[in-house]
Amino acid sequence: MKYTHNNGELNSSNINETVRLKGWVSKKRNLGGLVFVDLRDRFGITQLVIQPENPNYELASSLKSEYVIEATGVVVKRESVNNTIPTGDIEVVVNSLTLLNVAETPPIGINNEDTSLEDTRLKYRYLDLRRPVMQNYLIKRSQITQAIREALLMEGFNEFETPILGKSTPEGARDFLVPSRIYPGEFYALPQSPQIYKQLYMVAGFEKYFQIARCFRDEDLRADRQLEFTQVDIETSFLSEQEIQETIERVLFHTFKKVLNYEIKLPIEKLPYSVAMDKYGSDKPDLRFGLELASYNDVFDHYEIPFFKEKVVRGFVSKANLTRKELDELTLLVKKNHGEALAYLKITEGKLSGSIAKFMDESSISKLGLTEGDLLLLVVGKNYLSTSNAAGVLRKELGERLGLVSDTDYRFVWIVDWPLFDENEDGSLTAAHHPFTSPKESDKHLLRTNPKLCMAQAYDIVLNGYELGGGSVRIHESDVQQAMFEAIGLEKSVIEDRFGFLVGALKYGTPPHGGLALGLDRMVMLMTGTKNIKDVIAFPKTQSARDLMMQAPSSVAETQLDELEISFKKHN
Incomplete structure (x- = not known):
């Protein structure tokens, strides 16, 4: 029979009502002859009371953690109020109790304080997801997804799908390949993004498209990245770069307001890529705190510091009081992120100390602009970009260690004015975003003459x-797309084989178009305040790319390989 209430719903207004509840046994206590059961569902907990004269008393006494039960009873006022739960002022005196299923002792605790290893939690993910904190993450994810969809529909967008089985195209990461049984030796590729398909929707004349899209990239995992992920894929025709950004701002404003009751300050600040790298050492800077970077070569070139010679020196000043152990940890962090060394200077009672203090003189304090209590952290590297990046990682780590950030403070920024290309060590070029990004109108003529100067x-x-x-404004002219492919070194035969359909489609009156993809998993991670993206994905992979619950990847039957005409090389 249908239950009347959920387990987080009852309160003093329900006293004397007969109710029927269902759920899991969270806890059972036998006190002075009375059996107390905390009944849990995803909404909360209700305390049940079973009295000794109750015919269900023996059954109640036998209940264990995670048994599934149904109970009917009368709501009464609770003698000892529990202010930590919404139902803490009432309890239900049971008159009917039904056991729906038993449970073995769970290998992890079904509570927010569970301290099981992550691998154990992932192996028993179906139990881990019973924990209230995990259910809250996924419920919040659903709310965020629906708010985004609602905002885009209000903006006049249509929700369309794109294929999962597509063509392998070079887009920056490794493809996941799917062998074809019908065409032996040929492969589909899982989409790294719906990029090409959504552009073809624009070619077809659907001016506003979006999709909550599953994407796949065969990359090394980290705390905020998985092999398969979800993005909010958006594309529109006839809008300028500014108009696209304004549309996204309205979508974000609606989502944060509806889900968190947080109002984003609009318009969102814009920061050129070059300024972001110079001030923060990152193309994704955290603007919730200062600690802005500066270059120090003009100062230190006057001193004979051996490991500074012919190096780039960048750093920042803080009031941090760091131990030697902490400085050693930060040094390892710098080296892990392609910096070569971390040096520091501290001014205390007007005197300098630190790893390079012996190389300095009395004029150093004024030259460096230091004041009492300042700690100058200096990252040394081989070039501007790698040194800035290492200093940026150091800056972010120190901001978190010093408590300069709050998870409930949301600071947005647009990073704009990107270079169109990145240069490889051998001098060749790769697309900084992807090869469908349009150069700025004023730079299109440089694609064939001096592409390094192109801005995107x-x-x-x-x-x-x-x-x-x-996101970006896309290339909508066939000749410009051809020039872009050539600039990144693609031969004509490769262009025809991999992208012939796209280049051909652009010849048939393609409108100017552009868009953006929001990382839904990362967005939910930030909006729920967790540091680990696996918390907001129902069934994630480990850092070593394994699904511990399903035991995937796994071997398959020889008959399946025979059908696909696949065999493997044996490794010695």
Whole structure:
């Protein structure tokens, strides 16, 4: 029979009502002859009371953690109020109790304080997801997804799907390949993004498209990245870069307001890529705190510091009081992020101390602009970009260690004015975003003459030091797309084989178009205040790319491989 209430719903207004509840046994206590059961569902907990004269008393006494039960009873006022739960002022005196299923002792605790290892939690993910904190993450994810969808529909967008089985195209990461049984030796590729398909929707004349899209990239995992992920994929025709950004701002404003009751300050600040790298050492800077970077070569070139010679020196000043152990940890962090060394200077009672103090003189304090209590942290590296990046990682780490950030403070910024290309060590070029990004109108003529100077009509939306989404105005002219492919070194035969359909489609009156993809998993992670993206994905992979619950990847039957005409090389 249908239950009347959920387990987080009852209160003193329900006293004397007969109710029927269902759920899991969270806890059972036998006190002075009375059996107390905390009945749990995803909404909360209700305390049940079973009296000794109750015919269900023996059954109640036998209940164990995670048994599934149904109970009917009368709501009464609770003698000892529990102010920690919404139902803490009432309890239900049971008159009927039904056991729906038994449970073995769970290998993890079904509570928010569970301290099981992550691998154990992932192995028993179906139990881990019973924990209230995990259910809250996924419920919040649903609310965020629906708010985004609602905002885009109000903006006049249509929700369309794109294929999962597509063509392998070079987009920056490794493809997941799917062998074809019908065409032996040929493969589909799982989409790294719906990029090409959504552009073809624009070619077809659907001016506003979005999709909550599953994407796949065969990359090394980290705390905010998984092999398969979800992005809010958005594309529109006839809008300028500015108009696209304004649309995304309205979507974000609606979502944060509806789900968190938080009002984003609009318009969102814009920061050129070059300024972001110079001030913060990152193309996804956390603007919730200062600690801005500066270059110090002009000062230190006057001193004979051996490991500074012919190096780039960048750093920042803080009031941090760091121990030697902490400085050693930060040094390892710098080296892990391609910096070569970390040096520091501290001014205490007007005197300098630190790892390079012996190289300095009395004029150093004024030259460096230091004041009492300042700690100058200096990252040394081989070039501007790698040194800035290492200093930026150091800055972010120190901001968190010093408590300069709050998870409930949301600081957005647009990173704009990107270079169109990145240069490889051998001098060749790769697309800084992807090869469908349009150069700025004033730079299109440089694609064939001096592509290194091209700037892109690209933009990233950044939140609290994380890239929340990236987008661009796309190339809509066939000859410009051809020139872009050639600039990144693709031969004509490769262009025809991999992208012939796109280049051909652009010849048939393609409108100017552009868009953006928001990382839904990362967005939910930030909006729920967790540091680990696995918390907001129902069934994630480990850092070593394994599904411990399903035991995947796994071997398959020889008959399946035979059908696909696949065999493997044996490794010695």
